[in-house]
Amino acid sequence: MSGRIGRTGKSSKAAKSSKTAKRSKAAKARKSGKNGSPVTTAEARDTRSSEKYGWHGRLLRVDLTHEKTSIEEIDPQVSKAFIGGRGVAIRYLYDEVDPRVDPLSPANKLIFATGPLTATTAPTGNRYMVVTKSPLTGALAHSNAGGHFPTWMKRTGFDLFIFEGKAAQPVYLWVDEDAVEIRSAKHLWGKDVPTTTDALLAETDPNAKVACIGPAGENLVLMAAIMNDKDRAAGRSGVGAVMGSKNLKGVVVNGRENPAFAEDEAMRELSVTIAKEVGADMLAGSLLRKYGTAYVPQVTNEFGILPTHNWQAGTFEGVDSIDGPTLTAQYLIRPKPCYRCPIACGRLTEVPEGKYAGKGEGPEYETISAFGSACGVDDLAAVTRANYWCNELGMDTISAGMTIAAAMEMYEKGFLPKEHIGQPLRFGDADAMIEMVQKMAYREGFGDELAQGSYRLAEKYGHPEIAVTARKQEFPGYDPRGAQGMGLLYATSNKGASHMEGDVVYEELFGVPVKEELLTVEGKGELVARFQDAFALIDASGLCVFLALRYMFSKERMILPTRLSQLMKLTTGVDYSPSEILKAAERVYNLERLFLLAAGSTEDTLPPRMLEEPLPDGPARGQVSRLGEMLPEFYKIRGWNEHGVPTPEKLAELGLP
Amino acid sequence: MKVYVKLIATYREHLPPGTQGNTTSVEVRPGSSVEEVLTPFGIPLDASSVIAVNGRTVPLDTTVSEGDKVVAFSAVAGG
Numbered sequence: 054m055s056g057r058i059g060r061t062g063k064s065s066k067a068a069k070s071s072k073t074a075k076r077s078k079a080a081k082a083r084k085s086g087k088n089g090s091p092v093t094t095a096e097a098r099d100t101r102s103s104e105k106y107g108w109h110g111r112l113l114r115v116d117l118t119h120e121k122t123s124i125e126e127i128d129p130q131v132s133k134a135f136i137g138g139r140g141v142a143i144r145y146l147y148d149e150v151d152p153r154v155d156p157l158s159p160a161n162k163l164i165f166a167t168g169p170l171t172a173t174t175a176p177t178g179n180r181y182m183v184v185t186k187s188p189l190t191g192a193l194a195h196s197n198a199g200g201h202f203p204t205w206m207k208r209t210g211f212d213l214f215i216f217e218g219k220a221a222q223p224v225y226l227w228v229d230e231d232a233v234e235i236r237s238a239k240h241l242w243g244k245d246v247p248t249t250t251d252a253l254l255a256e257t258d259p260n261a262k263v264a265c266i267g268p269a270g271e272n273l274v275l276m277a278a279i280m281n282d283k284d285r286a287a288g289r290s291g292v293g294a295v296m297g298s299k300n301l302k303g304v305v306v307n308g309r310e311n312p313a314f315a316e317d318e319a320m321r322e323l324s325v326t327i328a329k330e331v332g333a334d335m336l337a338g339s340l341l342r343k344y345g346t347a348y349v350p351q352v353t354n355e356f357g358i359l360p361t362h363n364w365q366a367g368t369f370e371g372v373d374s375i376d377g378p379t380l381t382a383q384y385l386i387r388p389k390p391c392y393r394c395p396i397a398c399g400r401l402t403e404v405p406e407g408k409y410a411g412k413g414e415g416p417e418y419e420t421i422s423a424f425g426s427a428c429g430v431d432d433l434a435a436v437t438r439a440n441y442w443c444n445e446l447g448m449d450t451i452s453a454g455m456t457i458a459a460a461m462e463m464y465e466k467g468f469l470p471k472e473h474i475g476q477p478l479r480f481g482d483a484d485a486m487i488e489m490v491q492k493m494a495y496r497e498g499f500g501d502e503l504a505q506g507s508y509r510l511a512e513k514y515g516h517p518e519i520a521v522t523a524r525k526q527e528f529p530g531y532d533p534r535g536a537q538g539m540g541l542l543y544a545t546s547n548k549g550a551s552h553m554e555g556d557v558v559y560e561e562l563f564g565v566p567v568k569e570e571l572l573t574v575e576g577k578g579e580l581v582a583r584f585q586d587a588f589a590l591i592d593a594s595g596l597c598v599f600l601a602l603r604y605m606f607s608k609e610r611m612i613l614p615t616r617l618s619q620l621m622k623l624t625t626g627v628d629y630s631p632s633e634i635l636k637a638a639e640r641v642y643n644l645e646r647l648f649l650l651a652a653g654s655t656e657d658t659l660p661p662r663m664l665e666e667p668l669p670d671g672p673a674r675g676q677v678s679r680l681g682e683m684l685p686e687f688y689k690i691r692g693w694n695e696h697g698v699p700t701p702e703k704l705a706e707l708g709l710p
Numbered sequence: 711m712k713v714y715v716k717l718i719a720t721y722r723e724h725l726p727p728g729t730q731g732n733t734t735s736v737e738v739r740p741g742s743s744v745e746e747v748l749t750p751f752g753i754p755l756d757a758s759s760v761i762a763v764n765g766r767t768v769p770l771d772t773t774v775s776e777g778d779k780v781v782a783f784s785a786v787a788g789g
Contacts, residue, residue: 339720339786340719340720340783340784340786341786343720344719344720348718348719348783351718351719351783352718352783355716355762355765356762356765357765373731373732377719378719378722378732562760563760563785564757564759564760564785565786567757568757568760568767568785570767571767671765672764672765672766673765
């Protein structure tokens, strides 16, 4: 390995961290290993405290205002009760951040959080969460990403990074396995994500991994993402804008401090067993490896829930041009898995020629529904190019695409004058769409208004009914008028409209693990609550939902996380039972809810188009969301009152304040 | 009578060779069930497939009518 940090001489204004004696003996053991006497994992583990299994039990606090870092122990009881990742992060956010704070002010905090199963042998144990107060929703953000960065972050020996305050000048954080440094990023400000990533690797260590923001985050675009490994996104709710508001351009991580397992042999055996099962399924013919999630437009279109022309319709006549087989045939180079993932849903693609030429990752389903059908664009090359731009500029494809779709409807209806946009903006105009993506990231011209998201845009022009959002966040690609459970999910989700907080279309649409009806409302309260807790659990553990839902829960119905609790037990040594670990997930979900309510985001509702305008086409024609019929059952199952507030009894049961 | 069969994503491979796109039409006798329509294609007719007629999920013994569209795809966690 080339020079250690602090000796490279490239850093400027480095506030060298308080490298304290708290750094583990394992790091020293590793060092000697690098000098030619290999240290086995078993030997390295022997140097650890016996209580540090799965969790490192330690966080890195980064005070950007004073450019100081410090290391803190994490109370093992907190880790146990909130699992990790999204769970431990909300505990810290709730304790340390006033929910009423301006999300883009120094008083907000930005938390990167790995789970106990991140960087373990558990298949897909390679996720991290970004948790903060969202500038888009004014409530909670918890955005999840894979790639390589999460494992490398965990290997630094920290479970969490907490960023607070605001740096006077652009900086980046460089965490090596035995050193922490805040460095100037002035030379990188304004640079896109690939350029920034390459530059950071060149000036730190080529074996490190990078998460960073692009121009969208710097310009405080409300749907800015944090990108890691160039093309993976902690995409939603504007977490990139929070990072930009702190003048934090990037985070670079490296290390070899893998978490130890309480029951090493059994953990490895179970991991292999699960990997073999997944592998056998993949060999049997995997949709996700072959097509990524890009096959889904065909499915949602068939059931009439593919968002089309800004949710004015549920079927799109150009669907065959923008679906998975077309992507695979025309632009796919190869599937690109996250670190050690047996599924490989990621797409490495290239549009080889023409005005949309480019190379990168994507698109996946959400991007296709946002930039494709929702914008009325049936040119997959254009959709793919829009995806590349979002990755390079650091922006959420869902909110970006859906906001442009809303602007298109407003333009066509005469609510948004051409002079304000600077050009026509019709459905199906791929060139205009791509132009808007770039303007949005730089807040150039009309892009400045698009950068605020569809809710604020539609409100400003006096037509709030055009925006299809929940808690001001754009919907993902499932029309809840034809998928009733999804409507309840969007309305009650702690992070605003999101499929990643309990994607009940797994059952309603995809038949995983059992097929539910799309158009019924009975039992949907139970379904949504169960999925919300399951997703909270998966996000807290450090696994990916694609694998976890199918292989970590009881097979019949996805009720008990039988295998997940086993993995957690073998990894952490905590004697989790399936029901106990579900209780921990419920605790996480309820604490998030308390943050949300305290932030003033108290209304669980959907926009008027969903509640009052029946779908005009397709198999779900005539349907509206029957939210009002589902909410009471949901609140009852949750143990919340009729206003959606957790009851004192529920809070006491969960041990929450 | 004629019904349409649309097989999505990996199930496209079960369409007759030379089929353009993802849909074909078949002649079946009146009163045929979804199961009878799909059996010749060789896709799994169990919980590992999602099967719908005209955009509604149906049981395999559902009777099809002239012009119906029968759709099937592999049940998998998606989007």
